[in-house]
Amino acid sequence: xxxxxxxxxxxxxxxxxxxxxxxxxxxxxxxxxxxxxxxxxxxxxxxxxxxxxxxxxxxxxxxxxxxxxxxxxxxxxxxxxxxxxxxxxxxxxxxxxxxxxxxxxxxxxxxxxxxxxxxxxxxxxxxxxxxxxxxxxxxxxxxxxxxxxxxxxxxxxxxxxxxxxxxxxxxxxxxxxxxxxxxxxxxxxxxxxxxxxxx
Amino acid sequence: xxxxxxxxxxxxxxxxxxxxxxxxxxxxxxxxxxxxxxxxxxxxxxxxxxxxxxxxxxxxxxxxxxxxxxxxxxxxxxxxxxxxxxxxxxxxxxxxxxxxxxxxxxxxxxxxxxxxxxxxxxxxxxxxxxxxxxxxxxxxxxxxxxxxxxxxxxxxxxxxxxxxxxxxxxxxxxxxxxxxxxxxxxxxxxxxxxxxxxxxxxxxxxxxxxxxxxxxxxxxxxxxxxxxxxxxxxxxxxxxxxxxxxxxxxxxxxxxxxxxxxxxxxxxxxxxxxxxxxxxxxxxxxxxxxxxxxxxxxxxxxxxxxxxxxxxxxxxxxxxxxxxxxxxxxxxxxxxxxxxxxxxxxxxxxxxxxxxxxxxxxxxxxxxxxxxxxxxxxxxxxxxxxxxxxxxxxxxxxxxxxxxxxxxxxxxxxxxxxxxxxxxxxxxxxxxxxxxxxxxxxxxxxxxxxxxxxxxxxxxxxxxxxxxxxxxxxxxxxxxxxxxxxxxxxxxxxxxxxxxxxxxxxxxxxxxxxxxxxxxxxxxxxxxxxxxxxxxxxxxxxxxxxxxxxxxxxxxxxxx
Numbered sequence: 001x002x003x004x005x006x007x008x009x010x011x012x013x014x015x016x017x018x019x020x021x022x023x024x025x026x027x028x029x030x031x032x033x034x035x036x037x038x039x040x041x042x043x044x045x046x047x048x049x050x051x052x053x054x055x056x057x058x059x060x061x062x063x064x065x066x067x068x069x070x071x072x073x074x075x076x077x078x079x080x081x082x083x084x085x086x087x088x089x090x091x092x093x094x095x096x097x098x099x100x101x102x103x104x105x106x107x108x109x110x111x112x113x114x115x116x117x118x119x120x121x122x123x124x125x126x127x128x129x130x131x132x133x134x135x136x137x138x139x140x141x142x143x144x145x146x147x148x149x150x151x152x153x154x155x156x157x158x159x160x161x162x163x164x165x166x167x168x169x170x171x172x173x174x175x176x177x178x179x180x181x182x183x184x185x186x187x188x189x190x191x192x193x194x195x196x197x198x199x
Numbered sequence: 200x201x202x203x204x205x206x207x208x209x210x211x212x213x214x215x216x217x218x219x220x221x222x223x224x225x226x227x228x229x230x231x232x233x234x235x236x237x238x239x240x241x242x243x244x245x246x247x248x249x250x251x252x253x254x255x256x257x258x259x260x261x262x263x264x265x266x267x268x269x270x271x272x273x274x275x276x277x278x279x280x281x282x283x284x285x286x287x288x289x290x291x292x293x294x295x296x297x298x299x300x301x302x303x304x305x306x307x308x309x310x311x312x313x314x315x316x317x318x319x320x321x322x323x324x325x326x327x328x329x330x331x332x333x334x335x336x337x338x339x340x341x342x343x344x345x346x347x348x349x350x351x352x353x354x355x356x357x358x359x360x361x362x363x364x365x366x367x368x369x370x371x372x373x374x375x376x377x378x379x380x381x382x383x384x385x386x387x388x389x390x391x392x393x394x395x396x397x398x399x400x401x402x403x404x405x406x407x408x409x410x411x412x413x414x415x416x417x418x419x420x421x422x423x424x425x426x427x428x429x430x431x432x433x434x435x436x437x438x439x440x441x442x443x444x445x446x447x448x449x450x451x452x453x454x455x456x457x458x459x460x461x462x463x464x465x466x467x468x469x470x471x472x473x474x475x476x477x478x479x480x481x482x483x484x485x486x487x488x489x490x491x492x493x494x495x496x497x498x499x500x501x502x503x504x505x506x507x508x509x510x511x512x513x514x515x516x517x518x519x520x521x522x523x524x525x526x527x528x529x530x531x532x533x534x535x536x537x538x539x540x541x542x543x544x545x546x547x548x549x550x551x552x553x554x555x556x557x558x559x560x561x562x563x564x565x566x567x568x569x570x571x572x573x574x575x576x577x578x579x580x581x582x583x584x585x586x587x588x589x590x591x592x593x594x595x596x597x598x599x600x601x602x603x604x605x606x607x608x609x610x611x612x613x614x615x616x617x618x619x620x621x622x623x624x625x626x627x628x629x630x631x632x633x634x635x636x637x638x639x640x641x642x643x644x645x646x647x648x649x650x651x652x653x654x655x656x657x658x659x660x661x662x663x664x665x666x667x668x669x670x671x672x673x674x675x676x677x678x679x680x681x682x683x684x685x686x687x688x689x690x691x692x693x694x695x696x697x698x699x700x701x702x703x704x705x706x707x708x709x710x711x712x713x714x715x716x717x718x719x720x721x722x723x724x725x726x727x728x729x730x731x732x733x734x735x736x737x738x739x740x741x742x743x744x745x746x747x748x749x750x751x752x753x754x755x756x757x758x759x
Binding site: 001002003004005006007008009010011012013014015016017019020021022023024025026027028029031044048094097098101114116117118119124130131132135153154156157158162163164165166167168169170171172173174175176177178179180181182183184185186187188189 | 216274376
């Protein structure tokens with residue numbers, strides 16, 4: 001008997017009482033219950049030590065250039081809108097990890113943002129890129145369109161495609177492992193900048 | 200040599216079986232009371248725990264209060280988990296199909312031995328002699344690191360708290376924060392002693408300590424080709440797995456290596472993608488007290504060009520089917536490992552996690568560990584609780600831990616002397632005449648067990664950890680039989696405990712008993728009732744008249 005059959009047999013034997021369970025109640029606020037409030041998003045992002053800038057699409061490139069400073073190397077995913085690309089940015093076309101880690105910052109779009117939790121979700125679309133590129137650089141700059149912001153977690157789940165690689169990001173890398181206090185800056189990017197588009 | 204009942208039935212293939220002995224970390228070396236006694240001597244430990252649990256309770260309470268539908272989310276979480284357990288076989292098969300269809304490989308491990316063998320073999324097949332690990336309760340439970348070391352593979356724990364435990368040659372003491380028993384200066388000392396290449400000028404400032412871990416692990420993340428993780432959930436409908444974390448070490452392990460091996464208990468499966476909308480709200484707020492944890496990674500099989508190109512999912516039973524077979528106890532499998540019950544538990548806060556002897560400490564551990572191993576192997580754990588109920592209130596999926604503890608106490612083996620005493624008590628309480636005599640005899644205990652001394656052997660075990668309640672000088676029966684000069688009370692005005700003696704109605708029997716020191720005089724007037732409430736309750740349901748004639752005012756002479 002394979003372990004698969006053994007375990008499934010054990011679980012079936014354990015359920016000999018054939019419990020009948022009703023459909024779970026879902027009386028919590030469902031997707032679509034609330035409008036996304038951009039001010040709530042900003043408040044929650046800032047609370048978890050992200051920096052937020054409200055800019056137009058045309059101001060993105062200059063804002064990023066200002067954040068990384070002169071000569072800063074900005075990595076971008078291959079499908080990032082051209083308008084956003086700072087001068088001199090280099091695109092990920094299968095770069096090795098050390099090249100990615102060598103970038104001063106990475107600039108991406110996002111798939112969804114959750115106002116209530118201050119969360120940005122990346123789904124590895126061409127304007128966001130492979131997961132590795134938002135992991136190794138120390139600064140992550142993420143551009144959000146207002147239409148991508150939803151009110152709550154159920155709204156985000158409803159919008160996302162489960163089969164894509166998803167990264168939910170709420171503030172910069174942090175830990176609660178020392179005396180259960182949140183400390184920013186461990187293995188992931190230590191700086192998260194969110195550019196919220198106003199157009 | 201006695202075997203737990205469920206273990207002996209494992210000879211019938213396909214019957215639920217408990218976790219095997221001799222592997223993993225579910226059983227302590229000593230019973231809880233012994234281990235706890237040592238822990239209680241450690242005032243530094245108690246200070247660290249009190250500080251940490253007080254902090255987390257405050258944070259968690261604030262973010263939970265922000266959600267108007269927290270209770271509805273708990274109800275949904277509880278019901279979804281109940282549903283999962285009721286159709287676990289079909290969900291596991293569905294998950295397997297989806298993971299395989301997405302390019303993953305699924306393995307089934309009946310117990311810790313098999314899981315360790317599978318994972319070690321997979322690592323060896325890659326040729327790598329080192330693995331990076333994301334903090335995982337399942338791999339701690341099965342003792343995977345020990346199995347790796349026996350096979351010549353070096354496991355590197357990448358979670359900060361796990362790293363502190365590993366470098367300190369220590370054991371985890373909390374589900375979420377395994378190094379919760381260490382404060383910042385102790386962590387600094389461990390890093391200075393055991394972290395290769397650490398800056399000797401390291402301070403105990405938490406950001407500086409975190410930065411030291413970042414530097415230490417960076418090269419390891421980039422150069423290790425195999426990672427091992429647990430999983431917070433797996434979606435049967437889509438084959439999606441998820442790891443919820445804070446530091447980014449999880450993202451590193453789940454993204455950078457060529458091969459990812461995930462070990463997951465079979466109870467972690469969820470039916471549908473939509474179910475995550477519940478658990479992603481419950482888990483962070485109950486666990487770290489955050490609206491959302493910094494990072495959550497979700498992946499479905501293998502994505503060409505992005506992340507590990509070889510993915511293995513190991514589905515682990517290791518006693519879970521035995522827990523499921525206990526209809527009254529199976530809800531312990533609903534646990535999402537948030538550790539909220541640890542953070543509110545007055546016992547955990549004082550004894551720490553090591554006293555429980557299992558990787559699952561605290562209230563849920565006192566339930567889950569004995570269930571996974573068979574109660575006989577962890578017989579003291581169901582008693583490691585005051586049954587105050589704080590854990591039930593804190594649990595985001597509403598596991599009724601106090602009821603489970605009582606259920607397991609009944610299953611725990613009881614000493615022959617205790618069984619005999621309980622049987623004798625039952626016989627005596629069935630017979631009013633014997634009972635009256637026993638009450639008089641009980642006053643001897645009052646003499647034998649004067650405050651501070653406890654009872655003499657063989658009853659000393661009972662009073663070693665408890666105050667012996669002082670027995671009242673007069674029992675209710677005595678008072679009733681001696682009240683003949685008192686006019687019959689109107690039915691509308693029954694005597695209530697404390698109505699004139701100042702005993703608060705909410706006080707327990709022992710404090711009511713202490714009030715008896717007001718002296719017989721106050722009782723004799725018939726206006727005060729000095730008997731403990733518990734005995735009032737028992738007596739009033741019997742027929743006082745039947746015994747009134749037989750009882751004299753015996754008992755007064757015992758006063759010394």
